[in-house]
Amino acid sequence: MNTIRTNILASVTFAMAMFSPHTPALAQNSDVSRDAKSNLSKRDNEEKIRLTRASAFYWRVTFNNPPLNIIGPSEVNELTRILGQIEADPDVKVVVIDSAVPGYFVAHYDLLKPLEESTGMKPGPTGMHPVPDFMVRLSRLKAVTIALIRGRASGIGSEIALAADMRFASREMAVLSQFEVGAGFVPGGGPMARLPRLVGRGRAIEILLGADGFNGELAERYGYVNRTLPDAELDDFVDALAMRIASFDKEAIADTKRLVDLASLPPDTEMQQGWEAFITSVQRPAAQARVKALVNHGLQKAGDLERNLGDYTARFGQ
Amino acid sequence: MNTIRTNILASVTFAMAMFSPHTPALAQNSDVSRDAKSNLSKRDNEEKIRLTRASAFYWRVTFNNPPLNIIGPSEVNELTRILGQIEADPDVKVVVIDSAVPGYFVAHYDLLKPLEESTGMKPGPTGMHPVPDFMVRLSRLKAVTIALIRGRASGIGSEIALAADMRFASREMAVLSQFEVGAGFVPGGGPMARLPRLVGRGRAIEILLGADGFNGELAERYGYVNRTLPDAELDDFVDALAMRIASFDKEAIADTKRLVDLASLPPDTEMQQGWEAFITSVQRPAAQARVKALVNHGLQKAGDLERNLGDYTARFGQ
């Protein structure tokens, strides 16, 4: 039974036991989790998040954690370490964030890890948990950040894209979503604070409470991304924009961005409240039951469920 | 002469008398008003606003007050009563607001009733007049609200749609407008507070000060509605979205929405100021003269003027 502790459901084992005392699904979950672990260990020497430098001024952060670019506590630590390098560098002016994994920008946060691995992380320099800490520091970088979205960007994937300064998406391949409410919990990386300011209250509520996927065309129409481009043109477009910004003066960039930040960034307290609401909500029996059902049907494995997450979340409720 | 008191023009009888001592138009107005009253009494046993429950989780509020779905003090009381039921219900998660009247979501506020009937209403739980009280409480519901707009949504019709969480409109049939400035007065239900936050200052000023109708296509392009759909697909689309949300966890919905509210709702004081500006402005001679001219040409009767309100408002000014 201690294998239960290998996924995020574990922290509410007691509560769950009241609903499903035999927890057959959890046993199956832990098999999934063990498989994932052995896959991970094969890849331990590879970088799950790659930092490359096109030049001193133009860097690239690439998610490279197949098959889904799941982000869990260790990936958050890795992202935070890279963020520190960007903050400390005297030259970098522009950072593109993209994925090397076909079909996925970032699927979502790791729901198979014990919750304590997340809640037990040491606060970052802002005093907040490393997830909201990463999100607010990413937005406040002096360098300009561009999310290049090819494939699915759900949950924390969408939240990282929203924390970046700009978002460009593939017309054919991008699907953005905040699927969390469909899985029974509150998004944790700040989209309640960011989306209403970006796309207006009405469309923000549709994204967050409809909790379904938005393709590139609709994401552009709603302002969820800056622009959607034909997949064949996306890389060149983003590269040209990044090189253009890289040619500008670093101080002019930073001073201009600082004033945009003043006019547009949500207060850190709203980001903190979002994280707390996530932690509280994910421990509720309703969330646990929904996550368990999703895990049982293939969550966090390459396959149909992850490719159609919005469809599956609507199947396991009342 | 006491028949004058049967419409909203009455409260400034003295001021009007200085401009048009014989008030032939007002006499005509009161005929109109009497006709309207006798029509209303025929329908007293029917519900002018219907509450139906598709399920314990999914409710529907339907305007059913032909021919125009005019909303006056008694309809505001009825809406507030229904709102109380939604607030008190432990299960409801999503509420669709629509109309059973062809051509109209809601035409506008009742301009033929004495102003005292509106100003004399008892404040609601927020301490504000029942109109702004209803608007802010509608936005703060734990349940998600969706306005389904087929036909004209002007004045308070547009304001109720804006107070709802999402808006979906018929491509062929929807026309949204804040016509009030064209009739000489300030909108009272909060669009000055909501529209700039939803569509940006430039388009908000066009809507409010151009004061003309916006069809479904343009309303979507401006972000006035979430999306516009072909009329034949609108009902199914909204129904599917509502059923989807109804399948989610109520606490996850409410906790997520509360944080969206924090990021996007205008302060109540702005809603209150809008209501006060409406009451002050509608009593001015300029507003009285314009409303009188509109009444004389068919305001609040099914017909050409109501179908082309934006055209008519531009005819009676300087």
Add this chain to the structure above:
Amino acid sequence: MNTIRTNILASVTFAMAMFSPHTPALAQNSDVSRDAKSNLSKRDNEEKIRLTRASAFYWRVTFNNPPLNIIGPSEVNELTRILGQIEADPDVKVVVIDSAVPGYFVAHYDLLKPLEESTGMKPGPTGMHPVPDFMVRLSRLKAVTIALIRGRASGIGSEIALAADMRFASREMAVLSQFEVGAGFVPGGGPMARLPRLVGRGRAIEILLGADGFNGELAERYGYVNRTLPDAELDDFVDALAMRIASFDKEAIADTKRLVDLASLPPDTEMQQGWEAFITSVQRPAAQARVKALVNHGLQKAGDLERNLGDYTARFGQ
């Protein structure tokens, strides 16, 4: 060497001297500046900014300073004088701002004048420098303002359009841009405060830090302008809207706009900070070098560089 003092580069002569002691480019610049001056003197009797009255209610402000509608300290004074007339007039309800110069709404601020001519200007009634003072007073007019954009609106041209209440652009002819970061300095007329509130943070950062031109179609898609119309229809559309608003009641317009202002105008402090950041940044060696290179290649002369400003700014950096 004192000819250097005829352009905005002069205030950092000492700093520049350390980088390019022979300043051959500056000598060339001053030739350019002398040519410009003699062109100006030919036109001294003409109005560079025309105020016309279509009626007591509907006025028009027309930039008429060929070939580029450059705005420098004297044009700011002229604009402020006209603004005072609009503020003081008891009747005017709507003001259209347009250009009589083919190809240009307003190219940008005068970069060939000594910086002291700008910094030495007396503060306006808001206590701020006349540039931010003009911008915030333009937005707070009781009258409604409409920018009709045919041709290029860059830098202060874009900023005046953003300070106006609405913007309508020519599909074929309009190009909006905030090119400043590409020239090494921070925009001074408030777009960091306005654009994120108008088009959202992501698109605002693309406009400000991509610093390239946005044609009419894209400007509409981003919400940078209200709407883009075929060039042949633009004048009639704006004229009809202006006449419509001119027919409405002045008090209803002013009271409605005041509440929109409350919900949407940035705090004056953000406008002031933008101006200060411009003044600081334009004096840095990096900005001086970039401006000098642009001047050497044709800045502020009718020709290829001004028509393709976004392309040229990317050529002279690192």
